[in-house]
Amino acid sequence: MAFDIGSVLAQAISPFNLLLALLGVVLGTVIGALPGLSATMAIAVLVPFTFAMDPASGLIMLGAIYTGAIYGGAYAAILVNTPGTPSAIATTFDGFPMAKRGDGDLAMTLATLASVIGGVIGAIALMTLSPLLANIALAFQSSEYFWLAILGLTLIASLSTGNVLKGLIGGAFGLILSMIGVAVVGGDVRMTFGISGLLGGIDIVSALIGLYCIPVLIDMVARPDRHLEPAPLGRGFRFFEALGHCATNAFNLFRSSVIGTVVGILPGAGGSIASLVSYSEARRASRHPERFGTGEPGGLLATESANNATVGGGFIPTLVLGIPGTPPDAVILGALLVQGIRTGPELFTQQSGIVYIFMLGLLIATVMMLPVGLLIGRYAYRFIVNTPKALLVPLIAFMTVVGSFAIHSNPHDVLVMVSMGALGWLLSLAGFGPSPIVLGLVLGQIAEQGFMRAYMIGGARGNFGGQLLFDRPISWAIFALIIITLGLPLWRQLRQRKAKGKEATNDI
Amino acid sequence: MLKKLTLLAAAAAFAMTAGAAQAFPDKPVNYIIPFNAGGESDISARLQQPYFKKITGEDLIIQYQAGAGGAQAWSVLNDQPGDGYTIMGTNLPHIILQPLLQNPGYKTEDLTNIYMFHFTPDALLVRADSEFKTVQDVIDASKENPGALTVGGVATNTANHIAHQRFADLTGAEMTYIPYTGTGATIPGLLGGEVELLWGYTTVAAGQGDKVRMLAVAQDERHPLFPDVPTFKELGIDMVGGAYRGIAVPKSTPEEVRQQLSDIIGKINADPEFIKEMEDAGFAMLNVPYNEMDAFMAERQKVYEDTARKLGSLQ
Numbered sequence: 001m002a003f004d005i006g007s008v009l010a011q012a013i014s015p016f017n018l019l020l021a022l023l024g025v026v027l028g029t030v031i032g033a034l035p036g037l038s039a040t041m042a043i044a045v046l047v048p049f050t051f052a053m054d055p056a057s058g059l060i061m062l063g064a065i066y067t068g069a070i071y072g073g074a075y076a077a078i079l080v081n082t083p084g085t086p087s088a089i090a091t092t093f094d095g096f097p098m099a100k101r102g103d104g105d106l107a108m109t110l111a112t113l114a115s116v117i118g119g120v121i122g123a124i125a126l127m128t129l130s131p132l133l134a135n136i137a138l139a140f141q142s143s144e145y146f147w148l149a150i151l152g153l154t155l156i157a158s159l160s161t162g163n164v165l166k167g168l169i170g171g172a173f174g175l176i177l178s179m180i181g182v183a184v185v186g187g188d189v190r191m192t193f194g195i196s197g198l199l200g201g202i203d204i205v206s207a208l209i210g211l212y213c214i215p216v217l218i219d220m221v222a223r224p225d226r227h228l229e230p231a232p233l234g235r236g237f238r239f240f241e242a243l244g245h246c247a248t249n250a251f252n253l254f255r256s257s258v259i260g261t262v263v264g265i266l267p268g269a270g271g272s273i274a275s276l277v278s279y280s281e282a283r284r285a286s287r288h289p290e291r292f293g294t295g296e297p298g299g300l301l302a303t304e305s306a307n308n309a310t311v312g313g314g315f316i317p318t319l320v321l322g323i324p325g326t327p328p329d330a331v332i333l334g335a336l337l338v339q340g341i342r343t344g345p346e347l348f349t350q351q352s353g354i355v356y357i358f359m360l361g362l363l364i365a366t367v368m369m370l371p372v373g374l375l376i377g378r379y380a381y382r383f384i385v386n387t388p389k390a391l392l393v394p395l396i397a398f399m400t401v402v403g404s405f406a407i408h409s410n411p412h413d414v415l416v417m418v419s420m421g422a423l424g425w426l427l428s429l430a431g432f433g434p435s436p437i438v439l440g441l442v443l444g445q446i447a448e449q450g451f452m453r454a455y456m457i458g459g460a461r462g463n464f465g466g467q468l469l470f471d472r473p474i475s476w477a478i479f480a481l482i483i484i485t486l487g488l489p490l491w492r493q494l495r496q497r498k499a500k501g502k503e504a505t506n507d508i
Numbered sequence: 509m510l511k512k513l514t515l516l517a518a519a520a521a522f523a524m525t526a527g528a529a530q531a532f533p534d535k536p537v538n539y540i541i542p543f544n545a546g547g548e549s550d551i552s553a554r555l556q557q558p559y560f561k562k563i564t565g566e567d568l569i570i571q572y573q574a575g576a577g578g579a580q581a582w583s584v585l586n587d588q589p590g591d592g593y594t595i596m597g598t599n600l601p602h603i604i605l606q607p608l609l610q611n612p613g614y615k616t617e618d619l620t621n622i623y624m625f626h627f628t629p630d631a632l633l634v635r636a637d638s639e640f641k642t643v644q645d646v647i648d649a650s651k652e653n654p655g656a657l658t659v660g661g662v663a664t665n666t667a668n669h670i671a672h673q674r675f676a677d678l679t680g681a682e683m684t685y686i687p688y689t690g691t692g693a694t695i696p697g698l699l700g701g702e703v704e705l706l707w708g709y710t711t712v713a714a715g716q717g718d719k720v721r722m723l724a725v726a727q728d729e730r731h732p733l734f735p736d737v738p739t740f741k742e743l744g745i746d747m748v749g750g751a752y753r754g755i756a757v758p759k760s761t762p763e764e765v766r767q768q769l770s771d772i773i774g775k776i777n778a779d780p781e782f783i784k785e786m787e788d789a790g791f792a793m794l795n796v797p798y799n800e801m802d803a804f805m806a807e808r809q810k811v812y813e814d815t816a817r818k819l820g821s822l823q
Contacts, residue, residue: 187664196613200576
């Protein structure tokens, strides 16, 4: 190799770079924890400052902020039931129930551990297998994205146990919401009702904040009991208890991190799909699928390890192919270009020094998340538990407005957030949860565009079926997963019924 | 006491206006990009940033207000203070096509463009290992099997879509246009073999190096970064165009300030260092200052209207 490992190591762990990584992780965690303030935004704001640093230091800081922000998204998800970033949608499923019943401290520690483990696996994949794995970005085409989105949508069925019909209605409503605006394929203007602000569609983050946060706020005001059960004093971080959960979920963690890395490599998929798919897989593989959604540590570990693994994964196509894996990667790619660094395979040979310093920096930043996250997480948990509702509610309400405004510095998004919130609250009264709606909204566009492109290309080649499924082995695999995910519960039910039937006959 | 204060304030206000007349700018200028960070609008703005500081001594602060393909920012441009300290990036064909096809909340003539400073020329790209070596190969193949060739591009009714239609009109080549979400998403489409060809820009080729081959570029002269790639004009196809980027100010901005801003951007555009950085990234320079803007916009308006009519997007 054309560089000296010793000097790379020395540069990456220079006190200045370590300080930058620490600063980046702390900053990123705080930004990610506030709903609406996203990793993309944090990086975009800080890019100009990094121009004054040498490229490697600048990159380390950006990478640290990015990984910190993805992790920080878990805070609001666990403590307030509002995903701080789309990556943390699935974290609410089990994180909030845990916090609600008084296990918030354990949930925070679990999220931290899972994020570090996922982040480290993603970063190691980035360091060792980049040129090889980058080809995955090219193997996934429109039809694969379509099936991947459908796989994500199957989660609706398992999320809404007890009332599948309401889940499906919610999902369909989300799909309709995803159609609002100018269609990418075809250019039709759909369901904007003449409002020019709707041309761009419903912003996912403002919808997230509205649908999840507003009902929680109204609930907090309407009911006299505490928002979260307080934890008994003197329990510490429950670090070893959390480690125990990690040990029993070792394979779950590994699988979720691999899913996160691979999905991170796919441009246009991102952390939300990664955590949803790994959640669904963890639930399917679990011996207690019925516990998922009620505060099961395995679910939390799956989502948080997967979304942090997308950070390393996303850098793989960014650095190797010049194709950003996630939106924050696009900003970082732009920053690289302005600094005169050309991405591509040459980056690994000619300018390898910088790249390896950056990767090592990312790894160090990820490991730093452990102490930083444990400390901030504990403080955040205590703050949410101990702050009286009269203070907490206006504070969170204020943050929802600031957060949704900050997405595009546009008051229109605040309006969307408030209307989605009102709608979400009304629907929750009728027994509809926010998650199926959000899944429909997030995955609808990916599914629609993937299908339409496969349809058009198939049409041009006179082979629609082949283009959509039959000629595409990766699609087969995803399709098989869909069948298993949908079929397994039915099969289990059938078997239970049979067993019961036998018992019944034995009784006679 | 109160009187004194008022006097002082008046004096200060006078000094400020007088100062503005002498030296513009005398404080940082906000530069709103109507797209997300990391795109080509952002990259070119970031390249301008240090030169703006060098020429004026003031900072250029880049902000993002993405949404609705830029329309969210453009529809509120005229609500901003017209003191020259708020400027906004504008893009063609967006600001002409959007009001033509939808009701985006602004009209093309609402935007006061003061300078168009570069464009990314349309380019027809194939994979490096593609059987298509020349534009003629593509035309022949598409005539043999009309509609069977797929060509990717960004979304519908966009610069890429317009280029696709112009090319079809001028050559009779019938291909199927496949819309992707953004430039980033088109590249795996081409490299992964989902589409045979790609309507992209010179910037795409600059970013992908030897993995892609450009068959032709829609410029008057060959791009300095790609001296071996012919222009469409050389091949007898009258196509010059792409995605143009400029800067606009709120309508209330005085003539004098508009001219001053136009001069500053012109100075940046004339800096050889800046030109080199821009061209290395694949951009093509363009100089349409404030006083030539109306003629330029009228000409582009006509081209886009004609093509949009042929696309069937416009009745």
